[in-house]
Amino acid sequence: MLTLCICRRVDIGHRMPLLETEAIVLRTYRLGEADKIASLFARQLGRLRAVARGALRPKSRYGGTLEPLSYVRLWIFERENRDLLHLNSAELLESFFDMQKDYHVQLAAQYLAEVAERMLPEREANERAFRLLLTVLRALKRSGEVNRPLLYFDYWMLRLGGFLPDLESCSACGRALGEEGGYYGPGSEGLLCRECRLPGAKQQVSGTALAMVRTACHVPLDRWLAQEKAPPGCREARGFFEEIIETQVERKLITREMMGEEV
């Protein structure tokens, strides 16, 4: 069910209306001695960056609300001709702090933040991407499993962004991929059949993995995770989607590389 949240404007002066929005903190940077810049994905405003004055001080009013991946309600204001917004206050709606107990899950969670930060355009609300990120974060926290939530996230991020390639046929000749699946390599935008395969396309995704993706990613993530264990092919399908994401954002994902080292 779609939950609609209204971005409320509260006037605190003649020129600076206070905006109220829900957001997920993607990452934070230190600014000066005690301030933070938070990179946020706001439900009603899209991706943005805001300054939180004094957020690093022990008695800061923000407390633990601005920790990466927290789901928060924010009150922010914008000054004319300034890129950065300013945080007025924040309220914690859901914390993912305890997810850090497992390094693999932490890596996975930060991968979500990195992909969201790279793929989502600034100041463009995207309700479906917001719900996707929140759903996957909750699934990671609850299950502690990495493979299926990340595959689900990759698939839907590509699909919502309009970058999901055809998973049934060769992107060059259009022939059905069948049991053998397809091949890809660095810079790929789709899968290639054996005949069209380029010298750099050394990785393979099997037909079984592609079929699994087509069915599994269309059921709610919770229902998929309720099945006992991850089906084979999750890792290889993830590898392909991660490659497509890197092609689209035109850079290597730091967290992908680190997850690769951990495997």
Add this chain to the structure above:
Amino acid sequence: MKDYAEPLARLIDELKRLPGIGQKSAQRIAFHLERAPREDVERLAAAILDAKDKIRLCSVCNNLTELDPCEYCTDPRRDGEVICVVETPYNVIGVEKTREFRGQYHVLHGVLSPLQGIGPDQLKLKNLLERLRSGKVKEIIVATSPTVEGEATAVYLSKLIKPLGVKVSRIAMGVPVGSELEFADEVTMLKAIEGRREM
């Protein structure tokens, strides 16, 4: 026409590269140095170079030191059975200010932060594990910041160290002294309750 003469502009540019110094602060410092007596400026330049030349990392604990091993590692009055693990050398000063801790230190020079490309390999852990394998150490106190990255590092360290038979403890987290409970968020409050102590 340039805003400043070339040497002054170069000084401002260099100062701007320092953490927490923006254009305005850099200009202010540059003009101050320009007006200051030559001896003062020379003393500052000499202090910077001296620190750069003489300060190195302690081979035992990775703290910044002039003498290797550092004074914390060589002081016989300090308890070598307890090691406090901190993120940065200035965290050592923070713990020392309490005047309660009499053990030794280990400086990681960072915390796990995948988004910044900092994984376990980037942390200075090798000599910590060597110290633990010597069998002398009984307890490790993990004093990383109560942030997502600090907590992840603490958990990672505990999983790495516990199999060596060393006790691992974490500094308490919760409500800061002098603040009001009504302003505490749920994570802070939860950590405070988890870390409660018997009175």
